[in-house]
Amino acid sequence: MKISEERFDVLQHFIAWREKHIKDKQFILMLSLLVGVFTALAAYVLKFLVEYIKEFLTNRFDPMGANWLYLVYPVVGIFITGLFIRKVVRDDISHGVTKILYAISRKQSRIKRHNIWSSVCASGITIGFGGSVGAEAPIVLTGSAIGSNLGSLFRLDHKTLMLLVGCGAAGAVSGIFKAPIAGLVFTLEVLMIDLTMASLLPLLITSVTAASVSYLLTGTEAMFQFHLDYPFSLERIPHAIALGIFCGLVAWYFTRAMNWIENIFRRYSNPYIKFAIGGTMLSILIFLFPPLYGEGYDTISLLLNGTTEYEWDTVMNNSLFYGNTHLLVPYLLLIILFKVFASSATNGGGGCGGIFAPSLFLGCIAGFVFSYVCNEFHIGDTYVPEKNFALMGMAGLMSGVMHAPLTGVFLIAELTGGYGLFLPLMIVSVCAYLTIIVFEPHSIYSMRLAKKGELITHHKDKAVLTLMNIESIVENDFLKVRPDMDLGEMVKTISKSSRNLFPVVDVNDELIGIVELDDIRTIIFRQELYHRYRVEGFMKEPKARIVKTDSMEEVMKKFDTTKAWNLPVVDEENRYLGFVSKSKMLNTYRQVLVDLSAE
Numbered sequence: 001m002k003i004s005e006e007r008f009d010v011l012q013h014f015i016a017w018r019e020k021h022i023k024d025k026q027f028i029l030m031l032s033l034l035v036g037v038f039t040a041l042a043a044y045v046l047k048f049l050v051e052y053i054k055e056f057l058t059n060r061f062d063p064m065g066a067n068w069l070y071l072v073y074p075v076v077g078i079f080i081t082g083l084f085i086r087k088v089v090r091d092d093i094s095h096g097v098t099k100i101l102y103a104i105s106r107k108q109s110r111i112k113r114h115n116i117w118s119s120v121c122a123s124g125i126t127i128g129f130g131g132s133v134g135a136e137a138p139i140v141l142t143g144s145a146i147g148s149n150l151g152s153l154f155r156l157d158h159k160t161l162m163l164l165v166g167c168g169a170a171g172a173v174s175g176i177f178k179a180p181i182a183g184l185v186f187t188l189e190v191l192m193i194d195l196t197m198a199s200l201l202p203l204l205i206t207s208v209t210a211a212s213v214s215y216l217l218t219g220t221e222a223m224f225q226f227h228l229d230y231p232f233s234l235e236r237i238p239h240a241i242a243l244g245i246f247c248g249l250v251a252w253y254f255t256r257a258m259n260w261i262e263n264i265f266r267r268y269s270n271p272y273i274k275f276a277i278g279g280t281m282l283s284i285l286i287f288l289f290p291p292l293y294g295e296g297y298d299t300i301s302l303l304l305n306g307t308t309e310y311e312w313d314t315v316m317n318n319s320l321f322y323g324n325t326h327l328l329v330p331y332l333l334l335i336i337l338f339k340v341f342a343s344s345a346t347n348g349g350g351g352c353g354g355i356f357a358p359s360l361f362l363g364c365i366a367g368f369v370f371s372y373v374c375n376e377f378h379i380g381d382t383y384v385p386e387k388n389f390a391l392m393g394m395a396g397l398m399s400g401v402m403h404a405p406l407t408g409v410f411l412i413a414e415l416t417g418g419y420g421l422f423l424p425l426m427i428v429s430v431c432a433y434l435t436i437i438v439f440e441p442h443s444i445y446s447m448r449l450a451k452k453g454e455l456i457t458h459h460k461d462k463a464v465l466t467l468m469n470i471e472s473i474v475e476n477d478f479l480k481v482r483p484d485m486d487l488g489e490m491v492k493t494i495s496k497s498s499r500n501l502f503p504v505v506d507v508n509d510e511l512i513g514i515v516e517l518d519d520i521r522t523i524i525f526r527q528e529l530y531h532r533y534r535v536e537g538f539m540k541e542p543k544a545r546i547v548k549t550d551s552m553e554e555v556m557k558k559f560d561t562t563k564a565w566n567l568p569v570v571d572e573e574n575r576y577l578g579f580v581s582k583s584k585m586l587n588t589y590r591q592v593l594v595d596l597s598a599e
Contacts (some may be wrong), residue, residue: 013154025198028160031150032167032202036209039143039171043210044217046120046135047176048141054294057312067318070130071288074346077129077281081122082350083274089118094347096141096354099481100191100554103148106469109161110152115145122352126131128294129350130286130341136176137354143172163199166191167206169331173470175210177223180416188444189404202444214283224297225303226416230385233423240385242422243370244431245397246344250336250366251400251436255444258355275450278349285342289335294343295360303390304416312368313387332369336362351398355444359398359413367393391418395425396432403443404438405429407568470548470555473588474569476578480505483512487523488530490515491594501566503576504539511568513539542568546580 018027061067085093091112093099095118103111119138127135147168150163166187174183184207201537269272286292291299299315306312313325343358371389376382391412399408410428413419440447479497481490481504493502500517513536520538523529542561545570546555558567559582569577 006012007575011153014577018154024160025144027154028156028163028202029205031147031154032205033209035143035147035150035164035167036171036175037205037213038146039139039168039206040145040175040210040213040217042070042116042120042142043139043172043175044214046124048138049120049124050127050294051122051133055351057129058293060163061318061417067290070290070293070318071283073280074130074132074286074293077126077131077280078282078349078351079128079275080129080130081352082271084122084125085118085350085352086271089114090463091118093122093352094136094139095117095445097190098457099536100144100169101446103144104165104191106160107163108158108426109148110166110564111141111145111148113145113149114491116149117142119145119352123354127294128564130282131351131353132282132286132292132294132296132339132358133346133348133351133353133357134295134357135353135359136173136356138352139176140169140172141166143170143175147171151166151501163202166199167202168180170203171206173411174207175214177409177411177415178211178214178218178220179223180204180207180211182414183210185406185410186404189407190402192444219479220415221300224301224304224416226387226418228388228418228420229307230383230388232388232421233382235382236379236384236424237427238381239371239374239380240392240427241431242387243367243392244428247363247366247393247396247428248400248432248435251397251432252360252439254340254358254362254397254401255436255440255447255554256358258344258444259447261341261344262348265344267551271350274348278345278347278351281345282342282349285338285345288320289331289338289342291315291335291361292339295357297357298359300364300390300394303364304387307387329369329372332365336365336369355401356398359401360394363394363397364390366397367391367394376431388421391416391421392424392428396428398430400436401444402433403440405433407436408432411494442502463553470546470550470552470569470580473584475581475584478503478579480509480576481515483534483536483539485535486531487520487533487535488527491524491530492519494524501542501579503568503579505537505576509576510574511545511570514542515566536557544572547572548577555585559585 009509018508035119044054057069061069080264085091092115093115103109119141123138125135127133127544144165146162147164147166156164169191170183170187172183173186174180184203187203252572265274265278268277299413301312302315309325313328316322316324316328316331339358339362343353343355345497346353368386370393374384375386390505395408395412398411399405402408409422409425412425413422478499478501479493481493481502483504483506494517502515503511504513504515509534514533515538519540523533532541543564544558544567546567548569548571565582566579569581571577
């Protein structure tokens with residue numbers, strides 16, 4: 001106990017010393033550098049853990065036939081992960097990026113401390129044992145948790161915490177992919193942190209620091225080796241546009257199917273039933289299609305570097321399809337179809353992972369299949385290089401699934417060193433994005449929050465409304481009256497109140513009407529009427545009722561529609577909670593806007 005108090009005193013003294021000697025802007029830059037170092041180290045630990053477990057379990061597999069252990073390893077992995085999450089963490093750590101968006105919009109950018117390590121452990125076990133998900137979303141949550149908790153440790157304000165959360169996400173993407181530009185762009189596009197001069201430098205420092213640490217630990221080569229054998233030519237632009245549309249449709253299928261499957265898992269509260277369903281589905285799919293094991297980066301490397309039928313056919317190693325060259329395209333199409341089932345089963349069954357890697361994996365296969373079919377059936381007058389279009393497909397799927405075309409372009413260019421294909425990467429990414437927004441206005445990360453009105457966007461007005469909450473603007477100093485009270489009792493209540501508005505409630509505190517002072521001003525001074533009139537006779541129905549679960553955007557619409565200055569707030573059972581005044585709402589709006597916009 002004494003040690004904890006001593007540490008607290010030291011921290012308090014340091015905070016006081018820092019506020020006196022180090023300016024806030026300088027201190028934020030220092031913290032952003034620390035966030036970059038810590039996130040890169042966390043990314044390295046996670047990648048090492050995944051690769052070590054995977055190599056230990058699969059290094060003796062026979063490439064020329066089926067391996068029955070594919071039926072066992074994934075189930076063991078999600079079972080251990082599920083126990084770890086329920087017994088040790090005791091908190092939901094899935095949907096990492098969605099949790100970050102929710103923390104920004106509803107939790108004052110505060111992320112729980114256990115997220116610094118829990119996602120690393122859980123996803124390392126899940127993916128190492130074959131869970132068909134990615135390590136990137138968990139490490140992004142880890143990075144954001146590092147930034148949030150560092151800021152909270154030094155008692156920094158909400159706006160600075162939001163920036164440090166963004167720095168953590170940028171550092172995580174930069175560190176795990178060795179892609180500093182993609183890390184910065186991801187934070188701007190997906191987390192929707194506004195790019196201002198105050199935020200640009202910390203984000204850059206974190207991204208560059210994380211990438212540099214990763215270079216020191218793992219070397220400077222790109223994550224995927226890629227050699228540009230066929231430079232892009234103008235004749236292939238129609239093919240690039242068509243690939244973008246195809247990737248957008250695959251991304252739409254992936255998004256819709258994942259939500260549908262996850263909704264099925266939500267119907268069951270018993271974790272063991274979820275485990276039985278998810279484990280069975282996952283193990284069967286991986287047994288039939290071994291490329292679904294883990295992140296799938298081996299398959300990506302194969303398709304990016306293979307140039308002959310013999311090399312491409314090795315994607316069917318370890319499976320029942322081994323040696324059937326003529327089944328390559330149907331095999332890959334089935335993987336595209338079932339990848340979403342494998343990823344959803346992994347998380348739904350108790351595992352932990354994200355959709356970065358599945359997006360890259362599906363995009364690579366989609367691009368390869370598209371180009372392979374074009375060449376086989378001579379669609380167009382020019383050769384469509386399979387490896388180039390596999391690379392471009394990765395950018396297209398990521399752009400479509402995440403609604404982040406710039407992230408798709410820069411990430412794939414940095415991952416592979418494929419800067420010679422920058423123009424077609426942009427074409428495919430933009431076309432994929434334009435295709436999916438016809439069907440899905442929000443990304444797979446943000447659609448749940450958008451439906452609840454809890455998503456911050458670059459639209460300043462909506463962002464401010466999202467950051468506000470009803471609890472902070474409800475006023476409850478209005479005196480309540482009963483419908484059976486007579487005018488005399490009403491006058492006594494008026495004399496005790498500083499308000500000219502009175503909620504009328506029944507014995508269960510349910511709101512049944514309101515009384516406005518202006519409506520009874522002509523009779524309140526006539527004592528002969530005090531016992532003649534009752535509240536139920538002169539009360540009226542409010543122009544609208546605000547339910548406490550309404551989003552602030554819905555609240556603003558109700559004010560605009562009714563032209564009212566005060567509206568009552570009730571819960572889901574119509575119990576009275578207070579009033580919201582338009583003046584207080586606008587004052588709060590203005591203050592949040594100032595805080596959000598200030599540099």
